[in-house]
Amino acid sequence: MVQFADRVNRVNPSAVREIFKLMADPEIISFGGGSPANESFEPDIIKEITAELLTKQPDLMLQYGTTEGWTPLRDAYIEHIAKPKGLAFDRGNIITTTGSTQGISLSIDAFVNEGDTVLVESPTFLATLMVFAKVNANVVAVDMDEDGMRTDDLAAKLEATGARLIYTIPTFQNPTGRTLSLERRKDVAKLAALHGAVVIEDDPYCDLRYSGEALPPIKSFDDADNVIMLNSFSKIVSPGLRVGTVAASAEIIPKLTVAKQCSDTHTAILPQAICAEYLNRGLLPGHLKSTAPMYKERLDTMLACIEKYLPAEAEYTRPDGGVFIWLTMPDGFDAQELLVTATQKYKVAFVPGAPFHADPADGKNTLRLNFSGATPDKIEEGMQRLSKAFAAQL
Amino acid sequence: MVQFADRVNRVNPSAVREIFKLMADPEIISFGGGSPANESFEPDIIKEITAELLTKQPDLMLQYGTTEGWTPLRDAYIEHIAKPKGLAFDRGNIITTTGSTQGISLSIDAFVNEGDTVLVESPTFLATLMVFAKVNANVVAVDMDEDGMRTDDLAAKLEATGARLIYTIPTFQNPTGRTLSLERRKDVAKLAALHGAVVIEDDPYCDLRYSGEALPPIKSFDDADNVIMLNSFSKIVSPGLRVGTVAASAEIIPKLTVAKQCSDTHTAILPQAICAEYLNRGLLPGHLKSTAPMYKERLDTMLACIEKYLPAEAEYTRPDGGVFIWLTMPDGFDAQELLVTATQKYKVAFVPGAPFHADPADGKNTLRLNFSGATPDKIEEGMQRLSKAFAAQL
Numbered sequence: 084m085v086q087f088a089d090r091v092n093r094v095n096p097s098a099v100r101e102i103f104k105l106m107a108d109p110e111i112i113s114f115g116g117g118s119p120a121n122e123s124f125e126p127d128i129i130k131e132i133t134a135e136l137l138t139k140q141p142d143l144m145l146q147y148g149t150t151e152g153w154t155p156l157r158d159a160y161i162e163h164i165a166k167p168k169g170l171a172f173d174r175g176n177i178i179t180t181t182g183s184t185q186g187i188s189l190s191i192d193a194f195v196n197e198g199d200t201v202l203v204e205s206p207t208f209l210a211t212l213m214v215f216a217k218v219n220a221n222v223v224a225v226d227m228d229e230d231g232m233r234t235d236d237l238a239a240k241l242e243a244t245g246a247r248l249i250y251t252i253p254t255f256q257n258p259t260g261r262t263l264s265l266e267r268r269k270d271v272a273k274l275a276a277l278h279g280a281v282v283i284e285d286d287p288y289c290d291l292r293y294s295g296e297a298l299p300p301i302k303s304f305d306d307a308d309n310v311i312m313l314n315s316f317s318k319i320v321s322p323g324l325r326v327g328t329v330a331a332s333a334e335i336i337p338k339l340t341v342a343k344q345c346s347d348t349h350t351a352i353l354p355q356a357i358c359a360e361y362l363n364r365g366l367l368p369g370h371l372k373s374t375a376p377m378y379k380e381r382l383d384t385m386l387a388c389i390e391k392y393l394p395a396e397a398e399y400t401r402p403d404g405g406v407f408i409w410l411t412m413p414d415g416f417d418a419q420e421l422l423v424t425a426t427q428k429y430k431v432a433f434v435p436g437a438p439f440h441a442d443p444a445d446g447k448n449t450l451r452l453n454f455s456g457a458t459p460d461k462i463e464e465g466m467q468r469l470s471k472a473f474a475a476q477l
Numbered sequence: 478m479v480q481f482a483d484r485v486n487r488v489n490p491s492a493v494r495e496i497f498k499l500m501a502d503p504e505i506i507s508f509g510g511g512s513p514a515n516e517s518f519e520p521d522i523i524k525e526i527t528a529e530l531l532t533k534q535p536d537l538m539l540q541y542g543t544t545e546g547w548t549p550l551r552d553a554y555i556e557h558i559a560k561p562k563g564l565a566f567d568r569g570n571i572i573t574t575t576g577s578t579q580g581i582s583l584s585i586d587a588f589v590n591e592g593d594t595v596l597v598e599s600p601t602f603l604a605t606l607m608v609f610a611k612v613n614a615n616v617v618a619v620d621m622d623e624d625g626m627r628t629d630d631l632a633a634k635l636e637a638t639g640a641r642l643i644y645t646i647p648t649f650q651n652p653t654g655r656t657l658s659l660e661r662r663k664d665v666a667k668l669a670a671l672h673g674a675v676v677i678e679d680d681p682y683c684d685l686r687y688s689g690e691a692l693p694p695i696k697s698f699d700d701a702d703n704v705i706m707l708n709s710f711s712k713i714v715s716p717g718l719r720v721g722t723v724a725a726s727a728e729i730i731p732k733l734t735v736a737k738q739c740s741d742t743h744t745a746i747l748p749q750a751i752c753a754e755y756l757n758r759g760l761l762p763g764h765l766k767s768t769a770p771m772y773k774e775r776l777d778t779m780l781a782c783i784e785k786y787l788p789a790e791a792e793y794t795r796p797d798g799g800v801f802i803w804l805t806m807p808d809g810f811d812a813q814e815l816l817v818t819a820t821q822k823y824k825v826a827f828v829p830g831a832p833f834h835a836d837p838a839d840g841k842n843t844l845r846l847n848f849s850g851a852t853p854d855k856i857e858e859g860m861q862r863l864s865k866a867f868a869a870q871l
Contacts, residue, residue: 085675085703086641091587091732094739118541126535133527141520145715147512181575181719181741188740192611193485197591214739217586247480281479309479321539323746325575338485345488345608346582347575351745352717 093216108430112465115432117257117406118456119318120381123374125366129321132360133353144353150344151336152179152328153355159362160328164314169303175333178340181350183287183315183327185343188214190283190311191248192342193335195220200246204232206409206439206446208257208285211250222441225249229400231256231263234270241278248281249274253301255288255405258439258451262403268301276307281335287315287327290371291455292404293379308332311339316358318406319371324354378455381462382408385454388466394473406455409436416448417476425472431465487610502824506859509826511651511800512850513712514775517768519760523715526754527747538747544738545730546573546722547749553756554722558708563697569727572734575744577681577709577721579737582608584677584705585642586736587729589614594640598626600803600833600840602651602679605644616835619643623794625650625657628664635672642675643668647695649682649799652833652845656797662695670701675729681709681721684765685849686798687773702726705733710752712800713765718748772849775856776802779848782860788867800849803830810842811870819866825859 136144151157157177165172180186187210195201197219203211205224215222223244226236232251240246251271253263263271275282284301302312308331315327329339343349361367385408389399398411412418418435425431436449457465530538545551551571559566574580581604589595591613597605599618609616617638620630626645634640645665647657657665669676678695696706702725709721723733737743755761779802783793792805806812812829819825830843851859 084673085588085726085729086673087732088586088588088590088593090590091736094735096731096735096738116541121536121540124535124539126531126539129539130528130531133531134524137520137524137527141518142515143717145518145520145523145717146515147510147711147716181745182743184738184742185740192482194479194482196482196484199482210738210742213735217736217739279478279480317541322541323537323539325741325743325745332479335479337490338481341488341490341607342485342611344490344578344604345611346579346740347719348578348604349576349719351575351719351748354745354747 090217093219094213095216110430111426111432112430112457112461112468113432114452114454114457114465115434116453116456118322118453119406120374120377120455122377124321125370128361128366129357132357136353136356136360144356148349148352150178150340150349152177152350153352153359155363156326156355156359159359160314163362163367165330169299170330172330173333175336176330178329178336178343179350179355180327180329180343181347182317182322182325183285183313184210185346186313186327186329187211187283187285189329189339189342189346191215191218191220193338194248194281199248200244201248201250202237202240202244202246203250203441204252204256205441206258206436206449207250208252209438211285212438212441224441227259227261229261231261231267232271234267234274237271238274241274241280246280248283250283250285251301252285254286254298255291255402255407257288258407258434258436259409260400260402260405260407262298265298268298269304271301272304272306272310275309280309282310284310284312286312287318288405290319291378291406293375293382295403302330308334311335319367320358320361324357326350326354326358380459381454381457384459384462385452385466388463392466392470394477406453408452408454410450410452412448414448418447418450421450421472421476424475425469428475429468429472431468431472433469484611487613488607489610504824505820505826506824506851506855506862507826508846508848508851508859509828510847510850512847513716513800514768514771514849516771518715519764522755522760523751526751530747530750530754538750542743542746544572544734544743546571546744547746547753549757550749550753553753554708557756557761559724563693564724566724567727569730570724572723572730572737573744573749574721574723574737575741576711576716576719577679577707578604579740580707580721580723581605581677581679583723583733583736583740585609585612587732588642588675593642594638595642595644596631596634596638596640597644597835598646598650599835600652600830600843601644602646603832605679606832606835618835621653621655623655625655625661626665628661628668631665632668635668635674640674642677644677644679645695646679648680648692649685649796649801651682652801652828652830653803654794654796654799654801656692659692662692663698665695666698666700666704669703674703676704678704678706680706681712682799684713685772685800687769687776689797696724702728705729713761714752714755718751720744720748720752774853775848775851778853778856779846779860782857786860786864788871800847802846802848804844804846806842808842812841812844815844815866815870818869819863822869823862823866825862825866827863
């Protein structure tokens with residue numbers, strides 16, 4: 084009988100994962116994931132780019148690379164993703180990662196000692212809560228409203244806890260779909276500087292905007308160099324490629340690089356080179372423009388279905404982009420119980436809200452719906468099924 | 478001024494890395510890496526496989542996958558890599574990783590608490606020492622001889638320290654090229670069972686054998702289910718793809734999976750699917766057979782050059798495979814100093830031995846030479862250069 088380290092014993096794979104195994108059932112319509120639409124993928128372009136890369140640079144594609152990442156990708160990110168957002172970086176500000184999850188993990192590795200207090204939105208991304216559990220951080224939740232994290236509460240909690248790190252998903256947040264307002268973006272940067280706290284600005288959804296005006300990242304206001312900005316190709320090109328980027332000060336990047344060396348030496352070259360070439364061919368803006376109406380239709384369909392089919396007492400967010408809608412039922416409602424009925428009896432799935440909370444006793448009456456992964460027909464059908472599961476429980 | 482976590486402050490990127498930056502100099506002949514030969518790559522096959530995968534299964538290639546790994550790869554590993562070594566696994570015994578480094582990192586995450594004592598060969602893989610530094614393990618070195626780790630010393634140190642984990646590279650070890658004998662493989666499994674210790678059997682070089690008979694992995698003798706066996710596609714197909722595998726008991730795999738979820742969600746699909754298809758097409762045995770004579774020529778060339786050009790007092794290993802030769806000079810010799818002269822004045826590089834030691838005060842008189850990455854001509858030329866660097870220092 085082997086004895087595991089505390090680190091992994093602290094991380095609870097959670098009841099959600101167990102229930103997700105049920106979803107292997109092909110009859111289930113799932114609003115549970117966070118996937119981009121299969122219809123958004125461009126396999127022919129990826130195929131052509133890959134063939135060209137393996138023809139022109141076979142050794143570079145197949146041999147070892149550097150921990151900091153494929154240089155053409157770091158350069159293409161600076162030019163085609165950061166610059167249009169008004170950000171100026173040098174290569175020394177960028178490392179590439181094996182998906183954004185690794186950016187979160189490395190940043191936490193680099194800044195959070197066991198027992199340190201960290202601040203997160205309530206609710207927040209459940210995988211990040213798992214990483215915090217792994218390093219035994221003391222996770223304190225900051226209140227949110229429709230404009231994202233409340234910076235008055237953030238200020239109070241920074242003061243009260245001496246937290247070293249703030250984790251935020253400012254745009255079309257996971258799980259709520261909410262977006263941090265411009266003023267609050269400035270406030271977060273200011274408060275971090277004032278308290279010497281590091282900000283992980285996890286922004287994988289920012290380019291999936293279907294209405295309203297784009298907002299500058301918190302990183303734009305980061306005069307004190309405290310912000311680590313994470314971007315990802317998962318939602319805009321392909322999650323299966325597992326490519327993300329980290330932008331941070333030239334002081335921070337080497338420590339993240341050391342952590343990455345310990346984690347996987349470097350990210351696979353071919354996926355990085357595919358993303359670089361995709362950007363350098365200037366394909367991203369057109370792709371975002373052409374996929375936005377498809378996603379907007381899915382979002383609008385789901386919002387209309389909530390209105391049509393779900394209980395009148397359900398409150399829900401109306402995001403301008405991203406992939407999630409957040410639903411809140413009256414106190415006493417149990418979304419976990421709903422999930423069991425929904426998956427087993429009505430063949431529809433979602434994620435209950437409790438695991439997105441620092442204290443999993445919170446948010447039992449909430450749930451997350453993903454609208455990006457299913458076609459409008461499936462959304463219509465799935466939401467009708469979900470209405471039956473609600474009816475059975477209420 | 479941000480404040481980093483102890484975890485990353487403990488990991489020293491080491492003087493070696495600084496010197497390696499000099500190696501961007503294209504005139505330098507490097508025996509410093511651990512790379513397979515560019516000449517071993519099969520870009521046309523990879524290209525054809527990739528095109529087929531993206532044509533036949535575009536969504537599966539580009540969408541999210543599971544943390545445990547691409548199922549056809551787990552199955553192909555069981556059939557084409559484990560089975561020929563006499564090992565029988567179920568899918569529940571296997572997860573795929575982003576290179577073997579991640580297998581090392583996840584295993585250490587899952588089993589080593591801060592301050593725990595772990596046992597390693599002396600010398601051992603320097604990246605593993607970095608991961609142990611990150612978790613603040615107490616690393617105790619076990620003596621080696623020509624037959625690998627001395628199991629009498631291992632027994633004594635298990636007894637004396639109560640170590641929870643043994644890390645070993647049994648075949649064509651990094652950095653020495655030595656191979657653990659059959660009897661000792663059995664002993665390691667027995668001793669681990671006796672002391673309730675976990676064994677990380679890191680075996681990325683085992684299929685690069687150029688002479689002698691293949692030996693069964695330690696995992697073959699693992700009646701107590703204590704051995705975590707790591708294999709890698711880096712040396713046999715391509716390191717740039719970053720694909721490795723972990724084989725362990727069905728009790729251990731879920732904890733490694735939790736650690737992997739925290740690390741990168743999952744490994745990129747396309748590289749995993751390429752490796753699966755490569756195995757399923759039955760290409761590996763022929764590839765190993767056809768590359769072995771090339772590697773053997775490089776090994777023999779380097780051994781002959783050591784004999785011809787290097788100081789007579791140099792002792793060195795004569796491996797039957799792998800990619801490394803280990804050189805030991807008399808006490809008092811400083812390989813780090815040699816490296817400075819060699820790279821700056823004579824344009825040849827290697828890795829000094831000290832960083833491969835748990836106590837970096839050890840092994841200053843040793844160095845590691847890689848023979849797989851350079852053609853015989855380059856080896857000849859590089860070794861002549863190295864002889865001049867030696868002459869300048871002695």
